[in-house]
Amino acid sequence: xxxxxxxxxxxGANRGVGRIYVAELLRRGATKVYASARxxxxxxxxxxxxxxxxxxxxxxxxxxxxxxxxxHTAADVTMLINNAGALSFGGALDVGQASIxxxxxxxxxxxxxxxxxxxxxxxxxxxxxxxxxxxxxxFVSAPGFAAYNASKAAAWSMSMSLxxxxxxxxxxxxxxxxxxxxxxxxxxxxxxxxxxxxxVRDVLDAVQAGEEDVYPASASDVHAAWRAxxxxxEAAFAEMM
Ligand SMILES: NC(=O)c1ccc[n+]([C@@H]2O[C@H](COP(=O)([O-])OP(=O)(O)OC[C@H]3O[C@@H](n4cnc5c(N)ncnc54)[C@H](OP(=O)(O)O)[C@@H]3O)[C@@H](O)[C@H]2O)c1
Numbered sequence: 001x002x003x004x005x006x007x008x009x010x011x012g013a014n015r016g017v018g019r020i021y022v023a024e025l026l027r028r029g030a031t032k033v034y035a036s037a038r039x040x041x042x043x044x045x046x047x048x049x050x051x052x053x054x055x056x057x058x059x060x061x062x063x064x065x066x067x068x069x070x071x072h073t074a075a076d077v078t079m080l081i082n083n084a085g086a087l088s089f090g091g092a093l094d095v096g097q098a099s100i101x102x103x104x105x106x107x108x109x110x111x112x113x114x115x116x117x118x119x120x121x122x123x124x125x126x127x128x129x130x131x132x133x134x135x136x137x138x139f140v141s142a143p144g145f146a147a148y149n150a151s152k153a154a155a156w157s158m159s160m161s162l163x164x165x166x167x168x169x170x171x172x173x174x175x176x177x178x179x180x181x182x183x184x185x186x187x188x189x190x191x192x193x194x195x196x197x198x199x200v201r202d203v204l205d206a207v208q209a210g211e212e213d214v215y216p217a218s219a220s221d222v223h224a225a226w227r228a229x230x231x232x233x234e235a236a237f238a239e240m241m
Contacts, residue, residue, distance in 0.1 A: 001129045001172065001207055004029035007076045011061055011114060012084030014042035016183035017133065020196040021081055022046045024204055026053055034074045061110030071117040078128040079207075080118045082111045085133060087185050092146040100147040107151035112158050119166065127170025129207055132159045134177050136219055140226060140233055142240045163212070174212060176203045179219040191240075194218050 008025050012018040013035035025033050026049055035046040036059035043056040059070045061084045086106040088099035115130055122128040138156035141149040156175065163173035180186050182193040194217035202216030215223040226233040 001079065001210070003079070003204060003208060006030050006078045006128075007032045007034075007074075007125075008079040008081060009034040009036060009057070009070070009074050009077045009118070010081045010083055011036050011059060011110075013037055013046050014039070015045075016185060017181060017196045017199060018081075018083045019046050020200045021083060021204075022054060023049050024197070024200045025079075026050050028204060028208075030079075032076070034070075034077065036070060059114075061114050062105045064113065067113055067117045070114075071121055074118075075121055076125065077118060077121050078125050079131070080115065080122065080128070081131045081133070082114060083131075083133045084110060085185065087145060087148045089144060089188075090146060091143055095147045100150070103147040103151040104154065107148070108154040108158060111155050112162070115162055115166075119169065119171065122166075122171045123169045127172075129172050129174060130162070130166065131174045131176060131203060131207060134159065134175050136177050136179050136215075136222055136226075138177060140230075140237045142237050144240065172210075172212070174203070174207050174214065176206075176214045176216060177219055177223065178216050179222055192218070 008030050010018050010021045013022050014037035022033050022035050032053055034055045034057045035043050036057040037043050038060045040056045040058045047054045047056055057070055060066050086103050088103050111132055134156050135152050137149045138152040159175050166173055178199045180191050180193040181196050181199055183196055198217040203214050206214035
């Protein structure tokens with residue numbers, strides 16, 4: 001898909017990877033970028049990138065009312081970027097149910113519900129693209145993030161179902177599986193991390209190239225190793241945290 005002259009909506013656009021998506025979409029010539037966030041007051045940075053092309057939007061991806069309102073307002077969207085995410089720390093036997101519920105609500109249910117609301121919008125605009133920010137942890141678990149792993153595995157599965165459902169409607173689904181990224185989400189974890197700019201560049205390159213699955217920045221080496229020997233990568237990740 002061409003990004004030039006597209007109209008994009010980014011969830012969780014106020015910070016981290018989401019804010020970088022806004023900048024890079026503008027750089028690649030998007031006509032308009034809806035920068036959405038739970039708290040629109042937190043979007044000043046994103047708006048300042050280009051006040052003429054960045055439109056702030058209130059959107060908590062767990063709120064049915066806000067999702068419906070966003071789909072009504074942003075009726076010209078041709079690219080939806082499901083970027084908002086939540087990560088709870090805790091192992092499989094000690095993470096609380098509230099944390100599991102939160103990660104599932106944002107990472108899985110939110111992705112599905114926002115995509116569902118924007119499907120008629122994308123279809124009415126002649127088709128388009130949905131980008132889902134998944135993670136290598138969709139298919140290899142890091143034991144210290146049990147709720148997050150499970151929610152992103154569910155999101156990956158849902159994304160493949162969505163892809164099959166949306167393809168006949170002229171909507172392609174691009175699934176992105178990054179490794180660790182240097183944002184607030186992993187600030188407490190001492191590990192090698194990719195720059196969000198490198199991740200976003202690779203994902204948008206994949207969108208423009210018409211690829212369905214992208215392993216941006218350092219994720220491509222980990223994915224290649226996983227394909228060669230999944231048990232070895234499972235064992236290596238099991239050592240983490
Ligand atoms: N960082 C990593 O290592 C990494 C690796 C692989 C994949 N990812 C994925 O990449 C995406 C972006 O992550 P990030 O690193 O930028 O994380 P981040 O710095 O923690 O930012 C998370 C973003 O999601 C938003 N968000 C959380 N709950 C939301 C909700 N209910 N409704 C709407 N927005 C919500 C946050 O908004 P508030 O400011 O309101 O909290 C914030 O904008 C996520 O899907 C994440 O799982 C991240």
